[in-house]
Structures are given as C-alpha cells and as structure tokens.
Amino acid sequence: MDNINKNLYSTVGLNIKKIRKVRKLGQEELANMISLSRSSVSNIESGKHQPSLSVIYELAAALDCELHELLPSVKTFNTFKSLIEDKYLNVITSKYSNMSNESLNFLKEILQDDEK
Structure with missing residues (x-):
C-alpha cells in the first residue's frame, strides 16, 4: 500500500473511531450493526484494514453520519x-x-x- 493510501485509510479509521465514540458505541456494537467482527472494526479504525466502499457506506449509515464525515477532505x-x-x-x-x-x-x- 502506498503512503498516500495508507494515510487516507488511517484518517478514515480515525474519523470512524471519533464518531463511534461520540455516539457512545463500542466496537462490538458497531460491528454487530453491519455484520463485521469486532476485530475488523478495530483494524479499520487503526488503518490496518482497507474497507471497501460499500463497508464505508454501511459504517456511515450505522453511525448516522454523512459519508464525507468519514472521508478525508x-x-x-x-x-x-x-x-x-x-x-x-x-x-x-x-x-x-x-x-x-x-x-x-x-x-x-x-x-x-x-x-x-
């Protein structure tokens, strides 16, 4: 993974984590909402996993936020x-x-x- 993509996915992960905490959701709870494992959510939040666009959409829906809130500007x-x-x-x-x-x-x- 090149450095630009690595930084972009890390930013997506940090944004997911920030919004999840604001919504007072645990990783397990968020994972259950979109049929992922808790470890998958953890890996996405830490930038270790590159979620597909459809997973990012599902995360936005589960977090009740707009897609642009998860993506880097x-x-x-x-x-x-x-x-x-x-x-x-x-x-x-x-x-x-x-x-x-x-x-x-x-x-x-x-x-x-x-x-x-």
Whole structure:
C-alpha cells in the first residue's frame, strides 16, 4: 500500500473511531450493526484494514453520519500527496546534490512512477 493510501485509510479509521465514540458505541456494537467482527472494526479504525466502499457506506449509515464525515477532505489528500512528493525531492537532493535540476526532476518522476 502506498503512503498516500495508507494515510487516507488511517484518517478514515480515525474519523470512524471519533464518531463511534461520540455516539457512545463500542466496537462490538458497531460491528454487530453491519455484520463485521469486532476485530475488523478495530483494524479499520487503526488503518490496518482497507474497507471497501460499500463497508464505508454501511459504517456511515450505522453511525448516522454523512459519508464525507468519514472521508478525508480534498485539502488533507493534497497535503498527504505533497508531503510524499516533497519526501522524494528531499531524498534525491540530499543524496545527489551535485546533479542538475533536470536530472533531479527525472529521478523524482521515476520514483513516483515506481510506486504506481
């Protein structure tokens, strides 16, 4: 799983946990509402499991919230994306500081393509 997806699913999990606690629901109770195991809910909340879109919809319904309350905002997504891109550029520039800008950008593109 690439870093962007990992961060996105972690954010979804944290949002689920936050709303579940506001609703005063335990993991077991939420799991029973959508026919999942308690450990599955725990893994989703901790970002260890990537729930399908249909499970995210079921979670939103069970938590009586809108889908957008569970998903990261576009601003958050763009922040994750730019941090990952900056990480590549920082690694490249620190290791290959004597290379031209054109060469540095070429290496950055290769690293990004490699993650797809």
